[in-house]
Amino acid sequence: MSAPHAILSNRLAAARPSATGAVSELARRLAAEGRSIISLSEGELDFDTPAHIQYAAIKGIIGGQTRYTSVGGTPALKAAIQRKFRDDNDLDYQPSEIIAATGAKQLLFNALLATLNQGDEALVIAPFWVSYTEMVQIADGTPVVITPPAGDHFKLTPDLLAAHITPNTRWLILNAPCNPSGALYSREELAALADVVRKHPRILVLSDDIYEKILYEGSFTSFAQAAPDLKDRVLTINGVSKSHAMTGWRLGYAGGPAWLIKGMELLQSQSTSNPSSVSQAAATAALDGPQEFLDDWRDRLRVRRDTALSILAQTPLLSISRPPAAFYLFADCGKAIGLRTPQGQVIGSDLDLARYLLEEAGVAVVPGTAFGLAPYLRLAFALSDERLKLACERIVAACGQLAKA
Numbered sequence: 250m251s252a253p254h255a256i257l258s259n260r261l262a263a264a265r266p267s268a269t270g271a272v273s274e275l276a277r278r279l280a281a282e283g284r285s286i287i288s289l290s291e292g293e294l295d296f297d298t299p300a301h302i303q304y305a306a307i308k309g310i311i312g313g314q315t316r317y318t319s320v321g322g323t324p325a326l327k328a329a330i331q332r333k334f335r336d337d338n339d340l341d342y343q344p345s346e347i348i349a350a351t352g353a354k355q356l357l358f359n360a361l362l363a364t365l366n367q368g369d370e371a372l373v374i375a376p377f378w379v380s381y382t383e384m385v386q387i388a389d390g391t392p393v394v395i396t397p398p399a400g401d402h403f404k405l406t407p408d409l410l411a412a413h414i415t416p417n418t419r420w421l422i423l424n425a426p427c428n429p430s431g432a433l434y435s436r437e438e439l440a441a442l443a444d445v446v447r448k449h450p451r452i453l454v455l456s457d458d459i460y461e462k463i464l465y466e467g468s469f470t471s472f473a474q475a476a477p478d479l480k481d482r483v484l485t486i487n488g489v490s491k492s493h494a495m496t497g498w499r500l501g502y503a504g505g506p507a508w509l510i511k512g513m514e515l516l517q518s519q520s521t522s523n524p525s526s527v528s529q530a531a532a533t534a535a536l537d538g539p540q541e542f543l544d545d546w547r548d549r550l551r552v553r554r555d556t557a558l559s560i561l562a563q564t565p566l567l568s569i570s571r572p573p574a575a576f577y578l579f580a581d582c583g584k585a586i587g588l589r590t591p592q593g594q595v596i597g598s599d600l601d602l603a604r605y606l607l608e609e610a611g612v613a614v615v616p617g618t619a620f621g622l623a624p625y626l627r628l629a630f631a632l633s634d635e636r637l638k639l640a641c642e643r644i645v646a647a648c649g650q651l652a653k654a
């Protein structure tokens with residue numbers, strides 16, 4: 250029994266730690282024990298932050314950009330964000346409608362905390378990025394999970410959306426390109442979803458565009474771009490983590506209605522204050538500087554995606570559709586369920602399969618359960634060609650050892 254003082258708040262009672270983090274942690278532990286582990290569980294690019302961004306940060310430090318800034322970001326960064334939204338997304342946000350934070354994660358957290366009351370519902374589309382449902386719960390809201398059919402990358406349809414709206418619905422959380430499915434919506438598809446949202450004036454839309462730049466096929470449209478008349482009900486979230494290989498710099502940004510941005514800024518002012526001044530200098534350079542390096546990154550990632558798909562096609566136990574965007578494969582592993590490992594254990598779930606692959610093949614993947622959909626595995630392909638190839642070959646070999654129970 251725990252000591253009387255060791256009681257966490259009710260707010261945390263339903264929250265779980267990040268499942269992706271747990272797998273990475275186990276992989277790190279096995280690696281520390283000397284096992285050869287290849288991690289396909291990380292949600293980040295293996296590329297270095299481009300040199301011109303690194304230099305901008307160093308210049309920022311030497312030039313004295315080392316003090317507190319305005320909570321929502323420096324004027325220079327806000328101007329760069331304003332230009333980015335205008336040039337890339339046809340979205341015109343004033344500085345009072347823009348906020349920078351310590352990663353997109355903090356923006357999501359602040360937005361939900363600033364708007365949800367007990368009983369309010371947030372619609373989340375499965376498979377979903379692990380933190381959405383947890384953040385909604387921590388903010389006292391109720392996540393309502395919609396699970397579209399697997400075809401066409403689990404995309405939400407207007408009918409499904411309409412069927413899940415109640416008088417308590419406060420948010421529709423959209424993430425495209427999607428982590429983990431890679432789903433990408435066309436302008437027409439977003440406009441059709443907007444037709445439903447338009448009928449319900451209380452609903453806000455959170456458009457998580459963080460994978461906007463990691464695109465192999467098709468083109469990107471942001472939700473507010475597809476439905477300009479709803480712009481005042483949309484929070485457009487983005488960041489430099491995935492677009493510029495800057496996960497560790499912790500810098501995200503958002504555009505939205507001034508009342509919401511103000512509420513988010515109030516929360517931020519009482520928690521972390523401004524995002525790192527040095528990261529702001531770096532992000533300003535990232536957004537204002539050359540973007541051509543992204544073509545090369547996309548080409549390299551596309552090759553990795555296709556290499557991984559062709560190797561994994563050798564096992565009949567995984568069924569994977571080709572993602573048009575982001576850097577994850579979301580593999581249906583239903584055919585592995587019920588099979589027996591060489592050690593005699595029955596694979597009863599995607600969690601069991603992930604554990605088996607880690608222990609038997611030395612490959613870390615994330616079970617679909619973490620993303621609200623089982624039995625699936627998420628495999629990130631943002632690692633060197635050689636290691637990715639080796640990891641996929643190991644997975645195929647380990648799957649080949651599973652036998653009928």
Ligand SMILES: Cc1ncc(COP(=O)(O)O)c(C=O)c1O
Pocket residue numbers: 292351352353354355378424427428457459487488489490496499500501
């Ligand atoms: C869909 C999605 N949104 C937001 C984030 C958080 O990004 P940031 O590093 O800017 O906090 C991630 C990170 O993995 C993500 O996958």
